[in-house]
Amino acid sequence: MARRSEEPVFPNRLLPYLLLAPQLAITVIFFLWPAAKAVQQSVLREDPFGLKTQFVGLANFHRVLSDPHYLDAAILTVWLSMATIVLALLFGLLLAAAVDGVLKGSGIYETVLLVPYAVAPAIAGVLWFFLMNPSIGTLSGAIKALGYPWNHQIRGGDALALVVAASAWKQIPYNFLFFVAALRSIPKSLIEGAAIDGAGPWSRFIHITLPLISPTTFFLVVVNLIYAIFDTFGTIHATTAGGPGQSTTTLIYKVYNDGFVGLDLGGSSAQSVVLMAVVIVLTLLQFRYVEKKVTY
Amino acid sequence: MVGGTTTEQVIRHIALLLGVALVLGPIWIAFVASTLDPADILSRSVPLVPGGHGVQTYTDVLVKGHARGGAPPLWLMLANSLFVAVAIAVGKIVISLLSAFAIVYFRFPGRMLAFWLIFITLMLPVEVRILPTFEVIAHLGLVNTYWGLTVPLMASATATFLFRQFFLTVPREIADAARLDGARPMAFLWHILLPMSRTSIAALFVILFVYGWNQYLWPLLVTTEPRYYTIVMGIQRMMAVPDSTPTWHTIMATATLALLPPAVVVILMRRTFVRGLVDSEK
Numbered sequence: 015m016a017r018r019s020e021e022p023v024f025p026n027r028l029l030p031y032l033l034l035a036p037q038l039a040i041t042v043i044f045f046l047w048p049a050a051k052a053v054q055q056s057v058l059r060e061d062p063f064g065l066k067t068q069f070v071g072l073a074n075f076h077r078v079l080s081d082p083h084y085l086d087a088a089i090l091t092v093w094l095s096m097a098t099i100v101l102a103l104l105f106g107l108l109l110a111a112a113v114d115g116v117l118k119g120s121g122i123y124e125t126v127l128l129v130p131y132a133v134a135p136a137i138a139g140v141l142w143f144f145l146m147n148p149s150i151g152t153l154s155g156a157i158k159a160l161g162y163p164w165n166h167q168i169r170g171g172d173a174l175a176l177v178v179a180a181s182a183w184k185q186i187p188y189n190f191l192f193f194v195a196a197l198r199s200i201p202k203s204l205i206e207g208a209a210i211d212g213a214g215p216w217s218r219f220i221h222i223t224l225p226l227i228s229p230t231t232f233f234l235v236v237v238n239l240i241y242a243i244f245d246t247f248g249t250i251h252a253t254t255a256g257g258p259g260q261s262t263t264t265l266i267y268k269v270y271n272d273g274f275v276g277l278d279l280g281g282s283s284a285q286s287v288v289l290m291a292v293v294i295v296l297t298l299l300q301f302r303y304v305e306k307k308v309t310y
Numbered sequence: 311m312v313g314g315t316t317t318e319q320v321i322r323h324i325a326l327l328l329g330v331a332l333v334l335g336p337i338w339i340a341f342v343a344s345t346l347d348p349a350d351i352l353s354r355s356v357p358l359v360p361g362g363h364g365v366q367t368y369t370d371v372l373v374k375g376h377a378r379g380g381a382p383p384l385w386l387m388l389a390n391s392l393f394v395a396v397a398i399a400v401g402k403i404v405i406s407l408l409s410a411f412a413i414v415y416f417r418f419p420g421r422m423l424a425f426w427l428i429f430i431t432l433m434l435p436v437e438v439r440i441l442p443t444f445e446v447i448a449h450l451g452l453v454n455t456y457w458g459l460t461v462p463l464m465a466s467a468t469a470t471f472l473f474r475q476f477f478l479t480v481p482r483e484i485a486d487a488a489r490l491d492g493a494r495p496m497a498f499l500w501h502i503l504l505p506m507s508r509t510s511i512a513a514l515f516v517i518l519f520v521y522g523w524n525q526y527l528w529p530l531l532v533t534t535e536p537r538y539y540t541i542v543m544g545i546q547r548m549m550a551v552p553d554s555t556p557t558w559h560t561i562m563a564t565a566t567l568a569l570l571p572p573a574v575v576v577i578l579m580r581r582t583f584v585r586g587l588v589d590s591e592k
Contacts, residue, residue, distance in 0.1 A: 038427060041431050043446065047442075129337070134525075135524070136524075143549075191587060191588065248527065266438075286440070
């Protein structure tokens with residue numbers, strides 16, 4: 015591999031640029047240009063008719079960050095992400111641990127448990143929205159029978175729980191797959207050795223399995239976090255539309271809503287820039303994991 | 311041997327069956343609801359066995375659509391989704407294959423810059439730049455076009471890195487031998503690298519097909535005319551009918567049809583897909 019970086023295989027001068035052209039053209043036109051525009055607009059203020067624009071420095075950022083609704087959306091995003099990640103990881107790990115030692119039928123389980131991966135976040139939202147419908151939902155009916163008057167159309171907490179349930183459900187297969195792969199890579203001799211030493215299944219799981227799969231867990235936390243912040247847009251937009259009130263308005267939903275519905279160009283752009291910073295940090299975190307894997 | 315006792319196996323199977331119920335339950339309820347008589351849905355909670363109204367409902371939505379929600383016939387939305395998903399998957403694979411080939415097999419000024427530009431796309435998902443992206447799309451006249459629905463999503467850092475990773479494992483001697491035999495670069499790519507990359511390409515195709523099919527925000531931004539709706543975003547128009555109860559049987563039929571194609575692809579290609587997913591993220 016070291017040799018490859020020294021000399022090229024093919025001497026062509028123009029060809030590599032032609033090969034890269036489509037990828038770079040799309041990147042520049044549809045990624046860099048809009049991103050630059052977001053940065054530019056975040057320091058401008060435009061009147062609603064788009065007639066006048068003026069430079070306002072960091073005023074948009076100040077306005078956005080001191081807006082209590084923005085703070086609410088940020089806190090909500092954190093809660094929603096944490097709940098989604100914990101649920102999706104827990105169920106994924108539980109099912110992976112169950113399937114890893116099963117003697118018959120693991121192939122069928124692994125296939126069926128994969129299905130929600132194929133379901134779009136928006137569709138997952140619609141499925142759960144129906145399941146939890148206050149008057150005719152199957153699950154909400156069961157919850158009501160237990161004495162809790164479920165209604166996500168009125169109560170914000172219920173709406174948030176609905177979004178979390180749909181989002182976690184959709185993400186279980188992904189975590190399941192990675193946990194299965196991680197569990198399979200643990201040498202059986204380690205587990206058996208511990209068993210001979212008298213460690214029970216629970217103690218073996220806590221003291222041997224969990225530490226060994228921790229790199230996978232860390233990677234999944236980052237991936238799930240990115241998912242919970244960004245991909246839940248479809249789930250929310252197709253079902254609760256950010257409500258009732260602001261109870262399911264996440265940061266992403268707010269960027270969309272302020273920009274497209276509220277037509278607050280500067281404010282929406284400033285929010286975009288803040289989110290870009292968040293993604294950059296998360297992406298670098300994700301790649302740190304990759305780097306670690308390589309040096310193992 | 312660890313984990314071989316009967317009790318333990320029984321517990322494992324119970325846990326897994328509960329998992330299966332959790333995973334398939336919401337989908338099954340949706341399917342059952344789509345087969346019920348519309349009058350029955352609103353009167354009681356959904357039963358566990360399908361009703362007899364399914365053929366009627368599915369024929370209706372596929373042919374007529376959902377007039378009140380302004381959604382076109384479902385066959386059109388399904389066709390749009392299929393086209394968009396295949397175009398995005400194929401486009402991403404071709405574009406990434408070419409870029410990875412350029413980066414691994416050539417040396418040229420700006421190579422590292424190109425690499426970083428591709429990497430940056432990972433950090434700029436559509437969600438963080440919704441409004442300016444829409445402006446660019448509108449500026450280029452791509453609103454309500456199939457170009458607008460597909461081309462902007464074809465850049466892919468993940469796929470490029472995957473192919474790059476794979477090319478780096480191909481022994482240098484193979485390329486040297488090919489060149490000494492007089493093979494031109496594109497012939498080498500086409501006749502040697504491409505056949506060797508078959509499994510990666512198949513795995514990526516499944517992942518990217520699902521990715522393309524499940525796009526939501528992008529079609530929402532790029533389309534205003536119902537005839538360009540994809541099914542995953544079109545369902546929102548049915549949900550959001552103001553001042554009336556949603557017609558649940560048609561919505562659930564739409565949800566079922568929207569999740570069926572990617573689910574079938576994932577199930578049929580499970581082995582390829584799982585290996586590809588676990589590899590591509592590492």
